[in-house]
Amino acid sequence: MTSNMIPTQADIQISECLETSRSFAVVAGAGSGKTTSLVEALKQVREQRGQELRQAGQRIVCITYTNRAVDVISSRLKFDDLFLISTLHSFLWGEISRFQNDIREALKSKIIPGHLEKAQEKNTGRDTKTARKAKVKVDQLSIALETIDEVAKFRYTEAAASNYVDGIINHDDMIDIAAHLILTKPVLRKALGFKFPYIFVDEAQDTFDNVVEALNAVCADEGLPIVGYFGDPMQQIYDKRAGSFFGPAEAVNITKTENFRCSISVLNLLNAFRKDVKQIPAGENAERVGSVEMIIIQAPTPTGGRGRYSDEELTQVTSKFDEALEMWDWKNREGVKRLFLVRQMIARRQGFTDLHALYTGPFASSKAQDEYQAGTHVLLKPIIEFLYPLIEALKNDEKKALIEVFRKVSPQFHPQGTNAEKPFKAVLSQALEHAEALSKLWEGGTIRDLLLYCHKHALLDFSDRLIGHLKRKPRDEDFDDENPDHVIEKGDWLADAYFMMSTSEMTNYVQFATDNTPLSTQHGVKGEEYNDVLVVFDDVEAAWNQYSFRKTLTPGTAGEASEGQREKTEKLAYVCFSRAEDNLRILFFSQDAEASKRELVAVQFLSTDQINILN
C-alpha cells in the first residue's frame, strides 16, 4: 500500500468531506485498506490546512485502538507533531485529567451512583455468594461517596477496579467520566473543538457508545470541528462497544467496498457470510484464486459433565485434529496461523495447562491474568527475560548469546556494572559457571530454587515485591475468596503455587508468550493478515458460552443461537476468515457432521466439494 495508490470512490468521498468540513463515517470491510484511507485523509488535511493549524497551535487528532496502531500510523506520517496519534484512553485522560474537581463531581453525581444502583439490585439480602459480594460492594461505594470530597487527586491507572477512596480510576470509569464531562460541559466541548478541529477515529466499531456520542456533540455544529470515523461494525469483537457507529446528524456515510487482501476463494466466502457489504477484489489479489476448505469432524457427545469432554474424549478430539491436518496435507506446512477461541485450547496443545490453570484460577487477579498473557507478570519476567534465553544459549552452545543475556539483564554484567573492570575471560568463565549451575536447577529444581540462586548471586535486580515473596513463609491457611484480606493478598497464594512448580512447562509458555508459536487466539489476530490460516471451531472444548459456532453456522442442526451469541460469533468468525490472504482451512467440530454439511451447503456457505467429513 503506497501513497501513490489510485483513490477509490470512498477516498474521493472522504476528500470531499474534508474540503467542505463535513463529518463522515466510513464503513470499511476487512482488507479494504482502511488504514491507508485514514492516513491519506490525515495527509490531505496536513497538505491543505497544515500551515494554518500549526501556526494557531491546533492539532489533528487520530484515535486508534492499540499502541501498535499508534506506532504504525505515526511512522507513516513521519512522526509529525501536527498529529496527535493516540489511544482512546490516553487521549481522553490527557484532555480531562486537569479538571480534578469536575472529575470529582462526575464521580459523585454519575459514576458512583450508577455502580451503587447496580450493586443494590444484586444486594437481595439473601444468603448467596452474589448477594454477600454485592453487600460488600454497596458498603464500599457508600463510603466512597461520603469521603470523595477528601480525595486529593484522582489518577487513572490500568488497575482492574477503581478505588475511589485512594483516587484510583480504572479504564471503564475513566471513559465514562470523560464522555460525561464532554456531554455536559459546553466549555470542554468548545475547547476540544478549537484544539482539535479534525478528529479521526480508527476502529470506530470498538469505541464506546458514549464516546461516539460525546465526539459527535463536539462536532455537532456546521463547519469545523469535524469528526471522521473509520471502522467495520462486523469486526467489533469486544464487549460494550459501539459496533455500528454514526457521525453527527449531518455526517456523510461512506462505504469502502474494495478488498486488497484476500484471494478470490476467501472473498467469496466473506461475501456469502456477510450481507451488508459486498467486497470486490481491488488489487493484485484479483489474480489469486486461493482455496477455502472445511472439514467437519464428527465429535463425540461430551460426557465429562456440564457439557465438557471427558479426558478420554479430549485425547480423541486432539487426535482427530491431527488427522484432519493430514487430510489437507497441512501437518508440516510452515507458516500456517492456527486460530483458537480460547487460550485454554492453546495451552493444551502447546503444553502449559498447569501454568495456565494457575493464572486463570482463583489466585490470579485480572491484572495478573493480563500480565500473564502479555508475558510481563513480575513472577514470570525472570524466566522470560533471563533464565529461558540463558538455558537456550547454553543448550545451543552459543557463548556470545549467553554473555549477551547476562549483559542485558544482569546488573553485575552490565557494561557499567561491578564486573566492568575485570578481564573478559574471567567474566566469561564466571558467567559459564552460573549458567551451568542454573541449567542443573532448570532440570531438577523448582522455580523457587532458580530464583533463590539468582537472588543469592545477585544475578538479577529483583523488585521488593518479588524478594518479599521469596523470603516470607508460604501461606499455610487455605484461600478464602470471601475473606477480604485474602482477596487483597491473593498474590501470595499465586506466588507460593508458582514457586513450587518445575520448569517443565516453561519453555512452552515462553514460546507462546513471545509469539514464537503458530498458535493464536481468534481475538488476538485482529488487524493481522497471514498467507494460510487454520481456524478451529470446537464449542465444547472452548467452553465459552458467549460464543456458539455450531448454533450460529448450523442452527438447523444444533439449534438456534441466542441473539447475543449469534452476533458475537458471526463477528468473530468474520474476523477469522478475513485474516487469510490465500488459503483458509476451517475445522468444525459437530455432533452431527452429515447434517451440518447439508445445512452449510444449502445456505451456500461453501460448495459441497469444499466440505469434507471426518468421522
Place this chain on the structure above:
Amino acid sequence: MRLSKIGIRNFRRLKNVVVSFEIDETVFVGPNNSGKTSATAAVRSFLGRREFKIHDFSACEINSLDSFGAGEEVETIPSIQLDLWFSVDPNHISFGQVISLSTGVSVDFTEIGIQCSLELKSRGDLLDDYRAAFPEQEDGNHGRSLSHFLGLEGKLKQHFHISYYSLESTVEDPTPLDPSEGKRVLQRFLRADFVDAQRNIDDENATRSNKLSEAFAAYYKDNLDQAETSEEAIVIIDKNNEELSKHYKKHFKNLMGTIRGLGVPQINDRELRVISALSPQDALKGNTELYYNDPDSEHALPEAYNGLGFKNLVFMAVQIDHHHRQWLATEENRPLCHVIFVEEPEVHLHVQVQQTFIRNMWSLLQDASPEGVNAPQLAITTHSSHILDTVDFSKVRYFRRCGGEEAPAGAIAKHDLTTIHSLRDFAPEEIDDEGNEVDPKVAIAFLQKYLKLTHCDLFFADAAILVEGTVEKLLLPKMIENAAPMLNSNYLTTLEVGGAYALRFAGLLGFLHIPYLVITDIDAVDPANNRKACRSDQPNAVTSNASLKNFFPDVAIAALDAVPNSDQIQSDGNRYVAFQKSEIAEWQGANRKFHGRTLEETFVYGNLLHFSNGTLSIGVELPAEYDELIEAVFKRIGSRSFKKTEFALDLLSTDDEWTTPTYISDGLIWLQNRLNPPVPNPEAAQ
C-alpha cells in the same frame, strides 16, 4: 487574546505591584528610579531572555535569606514572582490553548493567568552547599552572608528554579503546573520583545557607527524574500550589484515609505537608499550598507553622517517592524500574545517627532498585520511629557516610589518600594465646587488638556505646587531659595491653576499620591453686598475661594484665620493648603494686626519697612494712619491699574532682601520636610 495585567512580587523595588495593560499601547511613566525598567526586566527574566541575579530580590527578602543562612527559623524562603493575566475570548481558536491553564470546565471564563515563580529547590541542599563553601567559624558566623554566596557564579541558578502555576479568577490558590508544561504554555501564550534605551546609535566608535546598516541587513535576512543561495545568485551578484540594489529598493520600499511617514523633516530633502555592496565571497551573508542620498547632487552620504535623532527613529521603526514580522512568520504555535516593550523612545528625538511617535508606530504595525490578526501590544516607558501628551490618561501607568509599611516613629521612611497607579482607574469627583454634577469624562478631559497645554511634567515630579497666579509662579523660585532651600534638590512642578481649579487637581494628585502644596488667596467678599470683594478684616467677610470652601468647613474669614496650622495639612499628610492669615506687625511704633487678602497685600504687610521707605512700591504713598493704610492697600491692589506681573518683576529685580510671606514660607517648609524628612540625631535621642 490580550495580556491584561501583570503582577510582580519581590523583584527589586517591586515588592508587590500590579500593572494593567491596554489592548493597544500602555505607557509607563514615573520619576527616575521608580521601577519602570525593573518591570520590564522582570518580564524579560522570566521569559528566559535575561538571567536572574541575587540582587533582583527585594532588599528585605535578601535580609530574610541571610537570616536563613545564619541558621534562624525562616517560615518562607522568598521567591520572585510574575503573574501574567490574559483576557480570553471563549469563541476564538485560542480557547483551545487557553484551556490548558484552566482547572475546571464547569464555568465560562474570560480571564486566565500563569504564575512564574523563582523558587528555592531545596533548603537542605542550599544550606549544605553554603556551609561547605563558608564553614562556620569560631564566632558562630560563616564569614560571608548567604546572599553573598548566592551572588557567586552559577549559585543562584543552581539552587533556584522557575516553577509555574495556573491562575484563575475563580480559584483562590495558584495550581501547580508540571515544569516543562509550564514553560511550554508560557511560550505558547506570550512573546515579548524589547527595544532597549541603550541603542548605541550615538556611539562615536567607528565600528559601531553602522549599527543601522546592520539592523537593515538583519531585517533583510530574516523577513524579506532572499535571493536563493544558489550559484545563480552568485552569478547575478557577480555580474551586477546594481541589480541587487534595485532589488533592495523594491523590497525596502514599504519600509522606507513608512519611515518617510514618521515625520522627520530632513527626510524631505534626503532620500534613503539601501545599496548592495556585495562581493562574491560574502555574497550570501547579506552585507548591506545604508547611504543617504541627496537627490539634487546624487551625492551619497554614509550612515555615520546623519543625525542621531533620525537614526534612532529609523532604528526603532526597523526593530519594532522586525519583531512584529518575526512573530507573524512563526510557523508553529505562534504565541497568542505579542508584547513589544519600547524603552524611552524619545532619546534624541525633537518634540514634534516625539508627539507623533506612538501614532506612527501604531499605524506601522497595523499596516503590517494581516486581516484578522491582532497587532502587538506596545508597552512604552518614557520620561517625555511630549509623548505622554499624546496618549489617553487611561493608558498611563504611574510608577510611584513609596516606603514600606509605616516606618516606625523616628526612623527614616525609606522610599525603596514602588506602587503603580493605573490612570484607567482614576475617577474624578462627580460634584464640582459649585455643587453641580460633572461628567467624569469631561473632568478628565479638562485635566489632560491642561497638562498638555502647559507641557506639565507632573508624572515625573516628586511634588507639585499649585499656585494662584503668575505672581506666585514668578516669585516661587526666590521664595524657595529664601524659605526652604533644600527643595531645590527635589523635582517640583508648578501648576498655575487658581483657586477654582485647584480642586480638580486635588483629585488627580490624591490618586497619584503626589505630595502637593496649594498656595491660594483668601479672597474675602462681603456676603451682605453682592459678594463684592472686601477687606479681610471686615467682620462678616467670607471667602469666595472655591478650593478653600471645599477644603475647610467654615467659609467665614474669621474662622479660616483661626484654623490651626495642623489642620492645613490634609489628605493623609499629602496636601498643605496655604492661605493668608492675620499677623501682627509693627506700624508707626505700635503692634498692629494685618490680614492680607491676596499675595500682594500680604507681601506689602510683610515688608512694610521696604514699602514705607520707598525701596519697594505699589504705586501709591502708604498713609500713616493704620486704617487708612489698610484701605489704601486694599484699594490700590484691587484696582485695575495695578499691574501684578510688573510688581513681581520689580521684586525679582530689587537688590533688597524682602521677606517671604509667612503663609507661603510655612507651606514651603512643610513641603521641604515632607520630601526630605529630617534625619534624627541618634545621640540627641539618647
